[in-house]
Amino acid sequence: MNIVLLGSGNVATHLALALRAIGENIVQVFSPNLINAKALADRVDSAYINNLAQINTDADLYIISVKDDAIVEVARKLADVNGLVVHTSGTTDIKVLSTEVKHAGVFYPLQTFSRTKSVDFKTIPLCLEANEASQLELLQLLATRLSNKVYQLDGEKRKVLHLAAVFACNFTNHVYALASQILNANGLHFDIIRPLIAETADKVMADLPENVQTGPAIRQDEGTINKHLTMLADLPELQEIYQTLSDSIKLVHK
Numbered sequence: 001m002n003i004v005l006l007g008s009g010n011v012a013t014h015l016a017l018a019l020r021a022i023g024e025n026i027v028q029v030f031s032p033n034l035i036n037a038k039a040l041a042d043r044v045d046s047a048y049i050n051n052l053a054q055i056n057t058d059a060d061l062y063i064i065s066v067k068d069d070a071i072v073e074v075a076r077k078l079a080d081v082n083g084l085v086v087h088t089s090g091t092t093d094i095k096v097l098s099t100e101v102k103h104a105g106v107f108y109p110l111q112t113f114s115r116t117k118s119v120d121f122k123t124i125p126l127c128l129e130a131n132e133a134s135q136l137e138l139l140q141l142l143a144t145r146l147s148n149k150v151y152q153l154d155g156e157k158r159k160v161l162h163l164a165a166v167f168a169c170n171f172t173n174h175v176y177a178l179a180s181q182i183l184n185a186n187g188l189h190f191d192i193i194r195p196l197i198a199e200t201a202d203k204v205m206a207d208l209p210e211n212v213q214t215g216p217a218i219r220q221d222e223g224t225i226n227k228h229l230t231m232l233a234d235l236p237e238l239q240e241i242y243q244t245l246s247d248s249i250k251l252v253h254k
C-alpha cells in the first residue's frame, strides 16, 4: 500500500516506522517544518514536503497525525485525493474529515507516544472508524497486521476512551512531575520513588484500581492529611490538588 504521512511528530514517527516494518510503502511525509519532514522521511526512505500543494494524489492511504486543531486545515487540502484519509485523534469527530475529503476514517492508537521511546505496536489498541464498509475493511486489514488489539469504535465511544486516557495517563504523569518537584525542592531524587510507581502500575494490571487504593485519604487519617496540607502551605496550587484528590478518594470509598 502507498501511504502519505501528514505530520512528523510523536505518533507519525512511530506509525511510519511500524508501517515500514511490515513492508508498507511510505511515499511522502508532510510537515510544516521541512527539517522535521526530512528527518522522518529519511528514516522510512520517503519523499518529503512542507507545502500541501505538492501532495502526492495517488496514494491509497493518507494518515493525518498533526495537532488536533490543525486536522481540518490539512484535510481541506486533500479534497481531491481518491485514497482514504484518516486522522489519529481520540477526540476529533470523523465529520471533521468527511466534510472535506472523499473517503474518511479514524485510526486512533490508544498509547502514549514519545518520539524517542520505542513502542511495541503489537500491544497497542488500535481504534478504527470509517464511513464506508470497504474502507473499514481496508483499515482492519492494515491494523491487524500492526497490532493484536484492533477495535471498531464509533466516535462517541472513542471520545470517552480518550477522556479516560487523559485521566489514566496524562494526569498521572503530571502528578509524577509534581512528586518530582516536591522531592527536588527537598534534596531528594525522583529515582527513590520509581519502585513505588512501578508497583502501583503493576497492581492495576491484575486488579481494579478501586480495589488497591492505599494512603491517608482511604484510611481517613485526617492528622496525616492535615500535616501534608500544612507542608504545602507555600505551594497553594499543590495544596489544592492534594485536597481535591483526597476528597475524590474519600467520595469513591465512602
Ligand SMILES: NC(=O)c1ccc[n+]([C@@H]2O[C@H](COP(=O)([O-])OP(=O)(O)OC[C@H]3O[C@@H](n4cnc5c(N)ncnc54)[C@H](OP(=O)(O)O)[C@@H]3O)[C@@H](O)[C@H]2O)c1
Binding pocket: 006, 007, 008, 009, 010, 011, 012, 031, 032, 033, 034, 036, 037, 065, 066, 067, 068, 070, 073, 074, 088, 089, 090, 108, 109, 110, 111, 112, 113, 114
Ligand atoms: N502523543 C500521543 O501519545 C498520542 C496518542 C494517540 C493519538 N495522538 C494524536 O495524534 C496526533 C498527533 O499527536 P502527536 O503527539 O504526534 O503531536 P506532536 O508530536 O506534537 O506533532 C504534531 C505535528 O503536527 C504538526 N503541526 C503543528 N501545527 C500544524 C499546522 N498548523 N498545520 C499542519 N501541521 C501542523 C507538527 O509539524 P512541525 O513539527 O513540522 O511543526 C508535527 O508534525 C494528534 O491528533 C493527537 O491527538 C497522540
